Amino acid sequence: MGASRLESAVITRHGAGGGLLAACACLMLMSPSGAALGEDRLYRWTDEAGQVHFSDRAPEASDRPVESMAMPESPGAARREGDPYSVINQTRRMEAERKARELARRRAYLDELEERQRLAEIEAAEARTRQLEAEAQRAREPVYVLPWGWLGRHHHHRPPRPRTQEYPPSPRSQMSLKRPGRSLKPVEGTVPQR
The missing domain is CATH 1.20.5 (Single alpha-helices involved in coiled-coils or other helix-helix interfaces)
Known part of the structure; x- marks a missing residue:
């Protein structure tokens, strides 16, 4: 089927049922190509082989009867x-x-x-x-000029350790808290212990 004109549709009588024939007829009736060209007739005829033809033009040389149908009005563009x-x-x-x-x-x-x-x-x-x-x-902070040699807080030195009072040495007592050491030499008159 052409986009500008509906040439002809061929349906064999043996292969197509009534539903296909009706669908094809409806398709051609609703086709905008015929209505756009101002044609308002649809032609249907059967040739010698038994094929049914639909066209928007009448067949030129046909001894068979041609059925002419008026095309129904297609819905207008305003309605669409x-x-x-x-x-x-x-x-x-x-x-x-x-x-x-x-x-x-x-x-x-x-x-x-x-x-x-x-x-x-x-x-x-x-x-x-x-x-x-x-x-x-x-800029608003005051600036102080310090005398020469002042170390300031950034150069922190540990203050000197205070001196403890030293007392004079006490006289040595005669008593010693130390235990007397043992001599390796045995004392006379004693038996060595084993």
Whole structure:
């Protein structure tokens, strides 16, 4: 079947049932090609081999009877545009919804990016302010000039250890707290112990 004109449909009588014939006839009747060209007749005939033909043009040389039918009115474009359940309208609606979601996603991304940049700028400004305040505070601190030789707190030395009072040595007593040592030499008159 051509896109610009409906040439002819051939159905063998032995292979096709009544349902296929009716479906083919409905398909040709609803085909927009004939209606777009202004043709309003559909022709049906059977050739010598028993094949049924449908066409939007009458056969040129045929001794068989040709049945001519009026094409039904196809639904107008206005009716198709108003049908919310038509495939075209559903596709358009889904495409519009997809574009709206994509636009909303992009706007949200840009808003988030702008917010991040704004927060980064605020943080940088606060850091600069803190740095300037610290420099100003250091500039306000007094500077003292110390005399020569003063070590200051950074050169910390341990103070000298206080001296303990030393008492004069006491006289030695005659009594020793030490135990007398044993002599290796035995004393006379004693028996050595074993």
